[in-house]
Amino acid sequence: MNWFEIFQDPNTQWILLGTMLLGLSSGVIGSFAYLRKQSLMGDALAHAALPGVCIAFMLTGTKSIFFFLIGAIVAGIVATFMIGYITRNSRIKQDSALGLILTVFFGFGIVLLTQIQHSDSGNQSGLDKFLFGQAASMVQSDVYTMTMISIILVKLSILLFKEFKLLSFDPGFAKGIGLPTLILDQFIMLLIVTAVVVGIQAVGVVLMAALLITPAVAARYWTEKLHIMVIMSGIFGALSGFTGTIISTTANNLPTGPLVVLSATVIFLFSVVFAPRRGVIAKSLMQLSARKNYNKQYTSQKVKEKSL
Numbered sequence: 395m396n397w398f399e400i401f402q403d404p405n406t407q408w409i410l411l412g413t414m415l416l417g418l419s420s421g422v423i424g425s426f427a428y429l430r431k432q433s434l435m436g437d438a439l440a441h442a443a444l445p446g447v448c449i450a451f452m453l454t455g456t457k458s459i460f461f462f463l464i465g466a467i468v469a470g471i472v473a474t475f476m477i478g479y480i481t482r483n484s485r486i487k488q489d490s491a492l493g494l495i496l497t498v499f500f501g502f503g504i505v506l507l508t509q510i511q512h513s514d515s516g517n518q519s520g521l522d523k524f525l526f527g528q529a530a531s532m533v534q535s536d537v538y539t540m541t542m543i544s545i546i547l548v549k550l551s552i553l554l555f556k557e558f559k560l561l562s563f564d565p566g567f568a569k570g571i572g573l574p575t576l577i578l579d580q581f582i583m584l585l586i587v588t589a590v591v592v593g594i595q596a597v598g599v600v601l602m603a604a605l606l607i608t609p610a611v612a613a614r615y616w617t618e619k620l621h622i623m624v625i626m627s628g629i630f631g632a633l634s635g636f637t638g639t640i641i642s643t644t645a646n647n648l649p650t651g652p653l654v655v656l657s658a659t660v661i662f663l664f665s666v667v668f669a670p671r672r673g674v675i676a677k678s679l680m681q682l683s684a685r686k687n688y689n690k691q692y693t694s695q696k697v698k699e700k701s702l
Contacts, residue, residue: 406643409596412537413635413654416593417605419544421631422551423589424606425613425624426582429562434489435477437603438496439583440590442466442473444503444599447591448510459539463591470587473499474580503599532595543592547585551624558582559620597651604655609634612662615669634658 427436446469450461473495480491532540551558560568561578569575586606593602613626638654667674 403643406639408534408537409532409643409650410636410639412532412540413596413639413650414632415541415544415635416589416596417609417631417633417635417654417658418628419547419631420589420593420602420605421609421613421627421629422548422624423582423585424608424631425610425620425627426551426558426562427586428607428610428614429620430582433603433607434492434496435583436586436590436606438477438492438499439470439473439587440594440599440602440606441496441500441503442469443587443590443594445469445499445506447594448503448506451510452506459536459591459595462594463543463588466591466594467584467587469499470583470590471580474583500599536595540592540596543588547589547592548628550585554578554581555621555624562620597654601651601655605631605634605658608655608658608662612658612665615665615672630658630661634661 424436427433443466446465446467447462448465449469450465451457453465454461477488477491477495480486480494481488486494557568557573557578560571560573561575561582565575568578589606590599590602593605597605609627609630610623612630613623616626617623634654634657637657638652639650641657642648642650642653665673668676670676
C-alpha cells in the first residue's frame with residue numbers, strides 16, 4: 395500500500411483525526427498536571443476510569459463513549475475525593491494515597507470486566523480492548539465525539555490559562571488574590587478524567603497516563619515559557635498520534651495505541667538528547683566550554699605568576 399492509498403482510506407482518516415486530536419488535548423492538559431507535580435494523579439485517574447466504564451456498560455448495555463464518559467467522570471470524581479480525604483485525614487502522603495486508590499479501583503474494574511465478559515452480552519461488549527486500546531474499532535460517531543470533547547478541552551485550557559498558570563506555580567498567591575483554588579484544582583482533575591475517557595478506546599486505560607505526561611515532559615526540555623511549553627506539548631502529542639497511526643497502518647498486526655505511546659517516547663528521548671540548553675549534547679558542550687575557559691584562565695594565571 396502506497397502513501398496515497400493510506401490517506402485515501404476513510405477508516406485511516408478517521409483514526410488519524412481521532413488520535414491526533416487525542417494527542418493534542420492530552421498534551422495540553424497533561425502540561426498542567428506535570429507542572430503541578432501530579433503525574434501520578436493522571437495514572438490514578440486513568441485506572442480509576444475503568445470501573446466507571448464497566449458500570450456504565452452494565453447499566454446501559456451499549457458501548458457508547460458518551461455513557462462511558464459519564465461513568466468515568468463519576469468514578470474519577472469519587473477517586474479524587476477519596477485521595478484528598480485520605481491525605482487530609484491520615485498520615486498517609488499523597489503519593490501513597492494515589493497508589494492505594496489506583497490499585498483498588500483498577501482491581502475493582504478488572505473484577506467487573508471479568509464479570510461482563512462472562513455474561514450474556516460479554517462477547518459483544520469488547521471492553522477488554524479498553525485496557526490497551528483498539529483504535530481500529532473506532533467509528534465515525536466515536537471520532538465526532540472525540541473531536542468535540544478535544545476541542546472543548548483545548549478551549550477551556552485557553553480560557554483559563556492564567557488561572558491554571560497561577561495554580562501551577564504559586565497556589566498560595568492564587569488563593570490570596572481570591573481565586574477559587576479548590577474548585578480550579580478539582581476542575582483540572584475533571585479535565586484529566588475527560589481526556590482519559592476520550593483516549594481509552596484508542597490508547598487504553600493502562601497507557602493513557604503516558605500520553606498525558608510524556609509530551610509535556612518532552613516540551614519542558616525546549617523552553618522556559620509556559621505558553622510555548624503547552625503549545626509544543628500539544629504539537630508533540632498530535633505528532634505522536636499521527637506517527638503511531640501511520641506505523642500501525644503500514645505494518646501488520648501492530649496495535650495503534652502502544653505505537654502512539656512509543657512515538658511520544660521517541661520524541662521525549664530526542665528532546666533529552668538534542669534540546670537546546672537542557673539537552674544532553676547542549677549540557678556537554680557547555681561543560682566542555684566552561685572547562686576550556688577554566689583551563690585557559692588557569693594557564694594565563696600561571697604564566698603571570700612565573701613572569702613576576
